[in-house]
Amino acid sequence: GESVGLHLPTLSVQEGDNSIINCAYSNSASDYFIWYKQESGKGPQFIIDIRSNMDKRQGQRVTVLLNKTVKHLSLQIAATQPGDSAVYFCAENPFGGGGGNKLTFGTGTQLKVEL
């Protein structure tokens, strides 16, 4: 079946370095992608999203890149801080905005920021 997966289950970076978290998706019909951050004991928190008609979108210290050719999504965090330590999930909407806007989530990547 269709799935969204992450390449690396755990990513360790030094404080101040840039982080890159990757995600592969398999449903070419997906037109909406979201990155969520989940801190321990909390619910997922929206970080940034991107639609399939875009290749890149920037937020505050974060950038999402979408490569539709190879069905790949990445989240870049600039100047990673200890507060960025969390599990990061990518999610896709494979229903083109319909179907109740249901999302398919990846399994998550644990980002650890070392001081």
Place this chain on the structure above:
Amino acid sequence: NAGVTQTPKFRVLKTGQSMTLLCAQDMNHEYMYWYRQDPGMGLRLIHYSVGEGTTAKGEVPDGYNVSRLKKQNFLLGLESAAPSQTSVYFCASSYSRATSTYTDTQYFGPGTRLTVL
């Protein structure tokens, strides 16, 4: 503006007991969702609702029921709890169909940690 809230935060049940989880949102969202999250896995959709009075099955609906009697509330029920339902449950809400102003972004509550013995 509290966003999405969930009640209770923690609960321990014995096999066969029943309970209801309550989700409330104050953002006037049309769509609401219930997910479960198990260790090492992403969130899996249990049931969802596209508006008051409507519900639909998600990926893992067996053993759960839901109701959406009021727009701001979405209830998840377990009629006869089983150990396999030990999990963290998250509620989420979103606007309806994406427009030039709104996106499909789902906003999550803090979760309910349920243990079934």
